[in-house]
Amino acid sequence: MTSPLPPTPSQTVGPFFAHGLPYEQDWELVPEGHPGAITLSGRVLDGAGEPVPDALLELWLGRDGDRGALRRGEGGVSGFGRCATAPDGSYRFRTARPDGPYLSLQVFARGLLRSVLTRVYLKDVPDPLLDGLGPGRRSTLIATELAGGYTFDVRLQGTGETVFLDF
Amino acid sequence: MTHPPYLSPGYRSTVLRAPSQPPVPFTFDPDAIELTSPVFGHHEVGPLDADLTRQHEAEPIGERIIVTGRVLDSGGRPVRGTLVELWQANAAGRYAHQGDQHPAPLDPNFTGAGRCLTDDEGRYRFVTIKPGAYPWRNHPNAWRPAHLHFSVFGTAFTQRLVTQMYFPGDPLMPFDPILRSIPDDAGRQRLVSSFDLDLTEPEWALGYSFDIVLGRTPMETP
Ligand SMILES: [Fe+2]
Numbered sequence: 001m002t003s004p005l006p007p008t009p010s011q012t013v014g015p016f017f018a019h020g021l022p023y024e025q026d027w028e029l030v031p032e033g034h035p036g037a038i039t040l041s042g043r044v045l046d047g048a049g050e051p052v053p054d055a056l057l058e059l060w061l062g063r064d065g066d067r068g069a070l071r072r073g074e075g076g077v078s079g080f081g082r083c084a085t086a087p088d089g090s091y092r093f094r095t096a097r098p099d100g101p102y103l104s105l106q107v108f109a110r111g112l113l114r115s116v117l118t119r120v121y122l123k124d125v126p127d128p129l130l131d132g133l134g135p136g137r138r139s140t141l142i143a144t145e146l147a148g149g150y151t152f153d154v155r156l157q158g159t160g161e162t163v164f165l166d167f
Numbered sequence: 168m169t170h171p172p173y174l175s176p177g178y179r180s181t182v183l184r185a186p187s188q189p190p191v192p193f194t195f196d197p198d199a200i201e202l203t204s205p206v207f208g209h210h211e212v213g214p215l216d217a218d219l220t221r222q223h224e225a226e227p228i229g230e231r232i233i234v235t236g237r238v239l240d241s242g243g244r245p246v247r248g249t250l251v252e253l254w255q256a257n258a259a260g261r262y263a264h265q266g267d268q269h270p271a272p273l274d275p276n277f278t279g280a281g282r283c284l285t286d287d288e289g290r291y292r293f294v295t296i297k298p299g300a301y302p303w304r305n306h307p308n309a310w311r312p313a314h315l316h317f318s319v320f321g322t323a324f325t326q327r328l329v330t331q332m333y334f335p336g337d338p339l340m341p342f343d344p345i346l347r348s349i350p351d352d353a354g355r356q357r358l359v360s361s362f363d364l365d366l367t368e369p370e371w372a373l374g375y376s377f378d379i380v381l382g383r384t385p386m387e388t389p
Pocket of ligand 1: 014016256311
């Protein structure tokens with residue numbers, strides 16, 4: 001048995017990914033009016049509580065057989081979406097509901113030498129990951145329900161810092 | 168230690184963005200959705216998407232290069248049909264991005280973004296031009312070595328990797344806090360491509376090879 005190959009190290013996505021990674025309608029995993037569609041929106045904030053205007057978020061529903069679907073104009077649904085934050089640090093997705101209690105969210109940004117991976121739970125439920133966290137940290141993974149949608153802020157550092165997963 | 172620590176003060180932007188709590192290990196759960204990854208179809212990625220020199224009316228200015236390599240898992244097995252994305256500055260060190268204020272010329276024939284899917288051997292291949300070095304404001308007289316930005320998916324969302332590829336012999340590498348954020352020299356060397364005369368096409372383009380190894384997933388047998 002040969003020893004495992006060492007992985008390629010991560011580097012920051014940098015500030016100038018906008019011509020490379022985003023694509024048209026990348027934040028719309030399902031078309032407008034899709035039955036059961038929900039919106040997920042929020043902001044990415046740094047350790048000073050300031051918005052992060054140059055982050056890229058990726059949402060993954062993880063359903064078997066789901067395709068990425070880079071060409072959203074062709075209709076259909078995707079299990080994957082992307083959204084670059086606006087100058088006020090905000091992002092949004094329109095998505096189907098996940099089969100389980102959570103969606104997977106990965107965040108890239110200038111100043112993040114490696115992406116951070118977290119989970120957005122639409123509801124606080126008994127769960128192996130949540131149950132291992134203290135109440136203060138647990139609440140950082142629970143989205144807030146609003147009319148027709150959910151909000152979820154990502155706090156990269158400091159007070160209310162979002163729980164990130166080791167991966 | 169393979170990846171750079173989140174907090175790497177030499178790279179100033181990490182100071183307020185690095186998480187202060189260690190990431191939470193998640194115990195093995197075969198149903199964790201992070202163990203799957205989106206699949207992209209061949210109909211979504213055109214053959215011209217991998218040739219950054221043919222996306223406009225005329226050819227871009229710059230030294231034409233071929234960049235190719237394999238995407239492998241930690242066992243050395245090819246990762247097939249996975250999406251590889253690439254973006255970069257032009258030959259003058261300027262990005263086609265409105266936020267880039269470097270006073271170097273834009274090239275109307277160069278956007279600097281490409282995509283491809285790996286083949287059955289895990290191989291990707293791009294044709295592009297060599298990017299220029301560019302200044303940034305991290306510290307006085309800060310310059311980024313020439314680099315290509317890469318994004319790779321893999322078979323699990325935990326394998327998702329964004330990184331940068333450098334060019335051999337670039338004199339700026341020892342001064343770059345982003346490359347130097349990787350603690351060990353062997354790790355840094357894994358981001359430096361190799362010039363390859365066999366990949367070089369006579370009278371046409373220089374060849375560089377750059378393999379990408381993704382992290383282990385709990386689903387893999389070692
Ligand atoms: Fe760059």
